[in-house]
Amino acid sequence: MSSTILSLLSGLGGMFGWGIYDFFAGVYSKKIGPYKTLFWSQSAGLLFVLLLIPVFTTTLNLPVLTIILLPIAALFYSVGYLFFMKGFEIGNISIVAAIMNLWAVFTMLIAFIFMGQRLSAPQSMGVLMIVSGATLASLNWNDIKNRSFQLSSGVKETVLGAFFFGVFWNISEVISEKVGWLWTTVFVKIEIILFLLLISFFMKRKIYLTKAGAKTKLMLVLMGILEAGAVAIVNFGLTIGDAILITPIASALSIVTIMMAIVFLKDNVTKLQGLGIITAVSGIIVTGL
Numbered sequence: 001m002s003s004t005i006l007s008l009l010s011g012l013g014g015m016f017g018w019g020i021y022d023f024f025a026g027v028y029s030k031k032i033g034p035y036k037t038l039f040w041s042q043s044a045g046l047l048f049v050l051l052l053i054p055v056f057t058t059t060l061n062l063p064v065l066t067i068i069l070l071p072i073a074a075l076f077y078s079v080g081y082l083f084f085m086k087g088f089e090i091g092n093i094s095i096v097a098a099i100m101n102l103w104a105v106f107t108m109l110i111a112f113i114f115m116g117q118r119l120s121a122p123q124s125m126g127v128l129m130i131v132s133g134a135t136l137a138s139l140n141w142n143d144i145k146n147r148s149f150q151l152s153s154g155v156k157e158t159v160l161g162a163f164f165f166g167v168f169w170n171i172s173e174v175i176s177e178k179v180g181w182l183w184t185t186v187f188v189k190i191e192i193i194l195f196l197l198l199i200s201f202f203m204k205r206k207i208y209l210t211k212a213g214a215k216t217k218l219m220l221v222l223m224g225i226l227e228a229g230a231v232a233i234v235n236f237g238l239t240i241g242d243a244i245l246i247t248p249i250a251s252a253l254s255i256v257t258i259m260m261a262i263v264f265l266k267d268n269v270t271k272l273q274g275l276g277i278i279t280a281v282s283g284i285i286v287t288g289l
Contacts, residue, residue, distance in 0.1 A: 011249025017230025019256025091154020106166020136276025
């Protein structure tokens with residue numbers, strides 16, 4: 001199987017894994033809060049990834065650069081997802097999912113500026129469509145009609161999350177090329193959990209699920225498996241392809257998230273916001289051409 005086909009499949013795996021995960025992250029961030037949702041789903045994801053180690057025979061060699069980059073990658077991933085889940089907690093899931101598409105733009109820009117990767121003409125057009133669509137989706141148009149400019153709830157948090165995520169995936173590409181997709185996923189997951197535990201200790205954030213029902217706990221486990229699987233698949237793709245190709249495909253996850261939010265949660269969006277969502281998602285597809 002060619003590296004192009006494998007890259008395509010890894011991107012699609014990321015799209016569906018993250019798309020479903022983000023939908024339920026939005027649902028449970030509103031129920032138990034973004035911090036608990038992230039911590040317990042990441043913990044479940046780590047256990048799942050650890051089970052993969054005996055299945056895949058891999059050697060471990062940690063260069064000094066990788067040791068330095070791993071905690072940085074975990075920090076950016078954790079902060080990015082905390083911002084995303086905060087956006088889900090206070091905002092409309094469909095709109096937040098559309099704004100999240102900006103992480104692909106940040107990933108591409110960083111890859112272009114610092115890693116020497118280049119965009120094709122369709123990819124450049126796709127980036128413009130993502131930015132335009134995200135802008136349309138992020139604005140509260142009813143307030144603008146009343147001459148009061150206001151972003152929709154959760155937009156600022158989501159844009160910040162997109163930036164941190166964009167930086168993370170470029171760092172993750174460097175790490176994956178050095179130690180492989182599996183060890184990259186394992187070490188990043190471990191350090192994410194350590195980082196969240198430090199936040200819990202110093203900020204006195206409660207992480208217990210004493211009041212959560214069995215269904216919530218089961219869903220957090222399933223979410224963790226989905227998200228860890230998506231990360232592992234995309235990290236695998238990064239070992240055989242370029243972030244500038246794989247991330248646009250994977251970031252089409254918003255198609256899955258938005259459709260689930262509209263079908264199951266009956267999310268309401270204005271016509272212009274709907275146009276923005278369609279434009280942003282179409283831009284993701286165009287960047288994969």
